[in-house]
């Protein structure tokens with residue numbers, strides 16, 4: 001089965017449209033102000049309105065005040081919420097929208113227990129742990145830390161790029177792959193050649 005592809009951290013209409021045209025299944029919009037990929041609600045609105053059908057839009061939050069999430073949802077018809085901090089399950093489900101829970105993998109983390117706690121999530125996004133940032137670090141984690149199977153769809157993330165994503169898919173067999181830094185020319189700036197190479201590497205794998 002082909003892994004779905006989410007490109008995270010889009011910040012302008014032209015790049016988002018081109019990313020969709022290149023074959024991305026989903027794009028991520030970062031509403032975490034500390035991120036270099038942060039996008040305003042206005043720009044996010046323009047991006048969502050400019051996308052063709054069947055490209056999912058994912059809104060990313062990190063331990064946000066619920067009023068921020070509610071404000072975004074009032075303005076934007078997002079397909080999915082992505083919670084990338086330490087949000088408990090009750091918080092994640094309180095918005096009544098489909099969500100994915102991001103977890104930052106390091107030795108000792110019990111992913112089966114987490115999948116059980118977040119059983120109503122649409123998927124578990126497994127990213128690299130870093131003490132410096134919640135995500136978008138370009139760092140990989142040891143894929144051997146993942147259990148052989150999870151009861152939720154696995155979205156593999158963290159340090160992926162066009163050179164390693166085929167190996168990652170072969171090793172992990174994820175439902176989807178997620179990338180940010182690996183398709184950028186500089187921090188926060190997407191590079192469409194790299195996006196194309198990444199998507200080709202995923203598709204050619206199958």
Ligand SMILES: O=C(O)c1ccccc1NCC(=O)[C@H](O)[C@H](O)COP(=O)(O)O
Pocket residue numbers: 008009028030032035036037060062084127133134135136137138139157158159160178179180181182
């Ligand atoms: O992208 C960010 O700046 C970010 C900041 C804070 C929390 C999450 C963030 N990104 C989440 C993503 O889904 C990234 O795609 C994921 O962390 C992988 O990033 P990368 O290793 O750079 O490919």
